[in-house]
Amino acid sequence: MSENQTLGDRLRIARRTRRLSTAQLAGRVAISPSYVQKLESGARKASPTLVLALANALRFGPEVLTGQPYYGEPEAEDGVHAVIPELRRLMLCYDNPEDLSVAPRALPVLASEVDQVAALRRDARYAPMGPLLPPVITELTHIALDTSDSDQSRAFWHLARAYRAVNSLAHKMGHHDLSNTALERVRWAADQCGDPLMQFTAGYLVAGAMLRQGAYSPARRKLLALRHELDRLQPERSFTPDALAIDGALLLKLAVLEARENNAARADDYLREADQVARMAGNRDSLAYEMSFGPTNIRIHQVHAMIDMGDTEQALARLNEWAPVAGGEWVPPSETVGERSSHHFIDVASAKLATGDREGAFVNLKRARKVAPNHTRFHPSVRETTAALLRVSSHPSTELSAFGSWAGVSTP
Numbered sequence: 001m002s003e004n005q006t007l008g009d010r011l012r013i014a015r016r017t018r019r020l021s022t023a024q025l026a027g028r029v030a031i032s033p034s035y036v037q038k039l040e041s042g043a044r045k046a047s048p049t050l051v052l053a054l055a056n057a058l059r060f061g062p063e064v065l066t067g068q069p070y071y072g073e074p075e076a077e078d079g080v081h082a083v084i085p086e087l088r089r090l091m092l093c094y095d096n097p098e099d100l101s102v103a104p105r106a107l108p109v110l111a112s113e114v115d116q117v118a119a120l121r122r123d124a125r126y127a128p129m130g131p132l133l134p135p136v137i138t139e140l141t142h143i144a145l146d147t148s149d150s151d152q153s154r155a156f157w158h159l160a161r162a163y164r165a166v167n168s169l170a171h172k173m174g175h176h177d178l179s180n181t182a183l184e185r186v187r188w189a190a191d192q193c194g195d196p197l198m199q200f201t202a203g204y205l206v207a208g209a210m211l212r213q214g215a216y217s218p219a220r221r222k223l224l225a226l227r228h229e230l231d232r233l234q235p236e237r238s239f240t241p242d243a244l245a246i247d248g249a250l251l252l253k254l255a256v257l258e259a260r261e262n263n264a265a266r267a268d269d270y271l272r273e274a275d276q277v278a279r280m281a282g283n284r285d286s287l288a289y290e291m292s293f294g295p296t297n298i299r300i301h302q303v304h305a306m307i308d309m310g311d312t313e314q315a316l317a318r319l320n321e322w323a324p325v326a327g328g329e330w331v332p333p334s335e336t337v338g339e340r341s342s343h344h345f346i347d348v349a350s351a352k353l354a355t356g357d358r359e360g361a362f363v364n365l366k367r368a369r370k371v372a373p374n375h376t377r378f379h380p381s382v383r384e385t386t387a388a389l390l391r392v393s394s395h396p397s398t399e400l401s402a403f404g405s406w407a408g409v410s411t412p
Contacts, residue, residue, distance in 0.1 A: 007380070008041060051065050052214045068173075083169075122339055124374055125338070157198060164182075164186050166179075167179050172378060173378055204291075220257055230243060274298050285333075300332060383409050
């Protein structure tokens with residue numbers, strides 16, 4: 001399919017490929033035929049939940065409708081996809097790595113490099129992160145497989161973190177098969193390192209992948225089982241700060257899941273429980289096990305859940321309520337990790353577009369780009385929001401047209 005096609009174009013092609021009428025497709029996802037027509041024409045923008053429902057009804061992966069992975073001119077600017085073939089080879093040879101011409105660097109040196117990779121991942125800086133991954137993974141694998149002392153478990157521990165970075169890069173860039181393979185490698189390394197909290201982290205990531213594929217019941221069972229096991233290992237709620245961060249992250253993922261299924265009461269319950277966990281942890285934003293849990297992320301998830309359920313006006317009203325000054329709008333603190341902040345701004349841009357606030361939508365797209373350009377450029381929702389802004393503007397501004405070109409969306 002063409003780079004310049006919208007989700008609506010791809011939906012129409014996919015529907016015709018399956019030889020379905022708009023009425024037949026609408027019946028499969030419980031929306032009206034006119035709504036399908038509006039989606040195909042671009043008059044309405046599909047939520048991530050609806051995109052997944054449409055893809056499942058058409059028996060395609062969601063990437064067929066979102067058009068991922070994106071290449072074209074945006075790729076030429078930073079070559080972020082260039083490392084993907086090498087990462088595929090690494091994932092295949094995970095327990096039989098390629099030979100090294102020299103001995104691997106010392107484990108503390110490699111651990112420091114994984115710290116750098118993790119920081120880049122949290123800030124969604126995928127272009128500089130990608131080239132660091134192949135050598136550090138290869139060297140850590142040699143240490144993990146060739147030693148039997150305490151270095152072995154630490155090598156596997158850091159290897160799990162590096163594989164998590166591969167999972168994130170591949171998912172955000174639209175290489176979903178590689179993302180899923182990397183998840184299996186995270187689980188493998190987590191099991192080998194012997195750290196239960198790293199194993200919970202791996203389970204959390206797997207549940208997130210299930211959620212993205214619409215496997216809601218398995219994801220729910222997985223998340224609830226992880227919470228039960230975490231409680232068993234740290235009884236009477238005597239959780240360590242790290243365990244609290246993981247428990248809070250599990251609760252936020254459950255809230256998103258319930259929002260995707262439009263279970264507002266359950267989503268609110270999990271968000272309230274997450275708030276209680278945050279208070280137990282001292283109401284501080286934490287990066288324990290790279291979970292990015294705390295008051296800021298809870299607010300981001302509250303807004304995300306409301307937008308996911310179509311309650312955009314309430315979500316925007318909540319941002320006004322939280323604003324530090326009257327008439328303002330709450331934004332994540334500047335120290336919030338880039339991926340979280342950009343997700344929030346992308347969500348808010350979509351919500352503002354839905355309420356007719358085109359200027360506000362574009363402001364938030366620019367905010368997302370400022371904090372995490374790689375993540376923003378390759379996010380499906382950004383492309384759809386930008387395409388909609390260009391479509392409804394009879395004379396798009398030079399700035400909006402330039403943003404569209406940067407994101408790989410052409411002016412109609």
